[in-house]
Amino acid sequence: MLQKVAVVIPCFNVKKHILEVIDKIGSEVNLIYVIDDKCPEATGDYVNSYCQDSRVKVIFHPTNRGVGGAVVSGYREAIAAGATIIIKIDGDGQMEPALIPKFIKPIAGDLADYVKGNRFFDLDLLASMPKLRLIGNALLSFVSKMCSGYWDIMDPTNGYTAIHASVLKMIPLHKLDKRYFFESDMLFRLNTVRAVVYDLPMAAKYGEEISHLKIGRVMLIFPCKYINRFFKRIFYNYFLRDFNIGSVELIVAIILISLGLIFGLYNWYLSIQRGIPATSGTVMLASLPIILGFQSLLAAINYDVTNVPKMPVHKIWESLE
Incomplete structure (x- = not known):
């Protein structure tokens, strides 16, 4: 199948770099x-005036x-123009356009639906990354x-990405986060469609450009958004769209841990009121459900880890057309 590739470049205060970025984009x-x-x-006016x-x-x-x-606007235009693969890069010159063929290849080869950059793979290359940003991205990666x-x-906040248009059509673009949580929100949306x-x-x-993604903003805004997406994902994937062994393990974990905590706290309250220490049997009755519940929770997490999507969604849809 002939691929039609589009590149989306959101622009805000990148005038001095934008023409160079465009010039480096290849014929693919x-x-x-x-x-x-x-x-x-x-x-935009500058590009219209000087870009040929x-x-x-x-x-x-x-x-x-x-x-x-801005990226969503570009996505909509690219889809309307019949693009098959859509690349997103920034206009500040920090993303090398020469890598675009490498971003295209896994999607064109039916190996992936979405490709994103990862600056953490080569340890030698991490020397150029600011230490604070390195630590922050490592923590964000685990939470993500x-x-x-x-x-x-x-590297969930990496904005160098490529996506197959058929998968993009499955995502509610109007619901995607409009600000700096965009990349993380995209990953959540992709998982809900098993991409x-x-x-x-x-x-x-990294050049002389100043990052607009501030640590303070991340600490204040991102935690609530991550918590929201986490519970939505669990509900969508384990209770609304599917019910599997992971769902059972999660339910068992919640019930056992809750029962153990309630029983333990109640008897702890009674022992304080009466001034009589709880018996070893009472402690065991409270501890056992909690221990078993945590084992079930670990089993649910293990299922979730091994349940990462493996079959490209766009390939499945193309085979049905």
């Missing part, structure tokens, strides 16, 4: 969408929608594994 790409997200530097590449189309936002909102269900990926995600090793490249 058919369409390029530059989204001016109410850029103070008028990047016929593949480029500039989309203007009358108000700032955030990086997620639990919330998204993709236990085999790292295969592939980590592509890439070098960490």
Whole structure:
């Protein structure tokens, strides 16, 4: 099947880099969408004035929608134009366009539905990454594994991505987070449709550009969003769309741990009120359900880890057409 490739570039204060980024995009790409997200530097007008590449189309936002909102606009345009694979890169020059063929290959080869960059693969290349960002991304990666269900990926905030259009059509684009949680939210949405995600090793490249993703903002906003996505994923995948052994193990864990805690706390309260220490039998009756419950919880986690999607969704849908 002939692949039509589109590149989406959200733009906000990247005027001095955008033309160089576009120039580096190879002939394997058919369409390029530059989204001016109410850029103070008028990047969109600058591209229209100085870029001669016929593949480029500039989309203007009358108000700032955030990086997620800008990418979604590009996604919609690419889908409408009949793109098969859609790449997302930033316009600040930190993502090397020469890697685009490598992002295309796993999807075109029916190995994955979604490809994202991973700056943690090569330990030697991590030397160029700021230490605070390295620690923060490592912690975010672990939290993202639990919330998204993709236990085999790292670097969840990496914005260099590629996705098959048929999978993108399955995702409610209007529900995707519009700001900096966009990449993590995308992983959650992909898991709900059982899409295969592939980590592509890439070098960490940092120039003089200032990151808009602040640690304080992450600490304040991301935890609530991650918790929300975690419970939604568990409900969607283990109770709404499917009911499997992992569902049973999770239910058993909740019941046993709850019973053990309630029984233990009640008897602890009685021992304080009466001034009589609880017997060893009472302690065991409280502890045993909790221990068994945690064993069931570990079994549920193990099932979740081994239940990472393996068969590309776009391949299944194409075989049915």
